[in-house]
Amino acid sequence: MLLIQIFLVIIIGLIIVRLFSRLKKEEISVLNFLIWLFFWSAALIIIFFPDFSNVLARILGVGRGADLVIYSSLILIFYFIFSHEVRMRKTDQKIEKIVRYLSLEEKKSQK
Amino acid sequence: MKNNIVIVIPAYNEEKTIREVIEDAKKVTDEIIVVDDGSRDRTGEIAKSHGAQVYRHLINLGLGGALKTGFAASLKKDDFIVVTLDADGQHEASVVSKLVEPIKNGEADVVIGSRLLNENVKMPFIRLIFNHLANLITFLFYGLFVSDSQSGLRAFSRYALEKIKLKGLKMEVSSEIIGEIKRNNLSLKEIPIRAIYTDYSLSKGQNFWLGIKTFFRILIDKMT
Numbered sequence: 335m336l337l338i339q340i341f342l343v344i345i346i347g348l349i350i351v352r353l354f355s356r357l358k359k360e361e362i363s364v365l366n367f368l369i370w371l372f373f374w375s376a377a378l379i380i381i382f383f384p385d386f387s388n389v390l391a392r393i394l395g396v397g398r399g400a401d402l403v404i405y406s407s408l409i410l411i412f413y414f415i416f417s418h419e420v421r422m423r424k425t426d427q428k429i430e431k432i433v434r435y436l437s438l439e440e441k442k443s444q445k
Numbered sequence: 446m447k448n449n450i451v452i453v454i455p456a457y458n459e460e461k462t463i464r465e466v467i468e469d470a471k472k473v474t475d476e477i478i479v480v481d482d483g484s485r486d487r488t489g490e491i492a493k494s495h496g497a498q499v500y501r502h503l504i505n506l507g508l509g510g511a512l513k514t515g516f517a518a519s520l521k522k523d524d525f526i527v528v529t530l531d532a533d534g535q536h537e538a539s540v541v542s543k544l545v546e547p548i549k550n551g552e553a554d555v556v557i558g559s560r561l562l563n564e565n566v567k568m569p570f571i572r573l574i575f576n577h578l579a580n581l582i583t584f585l586f587y588g589l590f591v592s593d594s595q596s597g598l599r600a601f602s603r604y605a606l607e608k609i610k611l612k613g614l615k616m617e618v619s620s621e622i623i624g625e626i627k628r629n630n631l632s633l634k635e636i637p638i639r640a641i642y643t644d645y646s647l648s649k650g651q652n653f654w655l656g657i658k659t660f661f662r663i664l665i666d667k668m669t
Contacts, residue, residue: 429504433514434502437501437502438517
């Protein structure tokens with residue numbers, strides 16, 4: 335085993351352990367848990383069998399395995415940026431509600 | 446209440462102009478609502494001492510947030526027409542009576558004071574381009590073309606106000622309002638107005654980056 339493989343496996347192992355503990359504490363949704371689990375499992379497979387990514391890439395019509403890894407990472411990152419944006423909107427709307435409520439109540443109590 | 450008009454003025458850090466804007470608005474009606482959108486200066490204080498009903502936001506929400514509070518506050522009142530006005534002093538309250546006329550006559554539910562319908566538009570060139578772009582974007586996303594989608598001078602009937610539901614917190618509400626007019630089949634009329642551009646009012650409001658941000662907010666709003 336190459337040193338880089340050992341290093342990456344330890345890191346990903348820790349990330350997956352944390353993923354499970356987060357699911358247990360309900361800090362992440364089941365969907366997000368599954369997406370991340372799939373992502374990191376795929377990463378592990380590719381670390382152990384680097385040729386596998388090449389096979390997959392050829393099936394999908396992407397040149398090299400390394401390219402496939404980059405493409406799928408990008409898609410994942412965009413997905414999370416978007417879902418973040420949506421969540422932020424929801425938080426904004428909650429804050430807005432509170433601020434408006436306080437504002438109207440404050441005025442009412444002045445009368 | 447003089448002639449059943451409520452003037453709503455969203456204001457954020459406008460201590461330099463708010464007094465004049467209120468005094469000008471007083472010539473039209475006694476019902477003046479200022480939404481102090483978390484200003485860090487004396488905007489709220491000054492507005493209050495000049496007889497406006499001040500609704501204070503604890504933190505700054507943005508134009509959309511302030512307008513919605515103003516609308517919510519005016520919906521608690523009796524029958525009326527709501528006119529929104531910018532706090533930076535670019536609007537003249539003297540046009541308000543012209544603005545509300547179509548609503549009073551039952552010709553329109555919403556009236557927009559358009560800076561671009563004027564024969565000799567005195568808008569700085571770069572602003573002109575922004576506004577045309579904004580109109581185009583508004584049309585593409587909301588399906589209704591108006592000559593000045595970003596105008597802050599608007600009049601709403603009570604019926605229109607009850608129908609209009611806005612999501613946006615910031616500048617994107619301006620376009621959203623146009624979308625709501627279309628969605629609710631409200632009748633719209635545009636009236637040419639003059640806007641007074643000062644260095645001060647130009648430093649406020651939209652600029653290039655805000656425009657880009659606004660565009661993305663509309664995009665995400667449409668996607669969610």
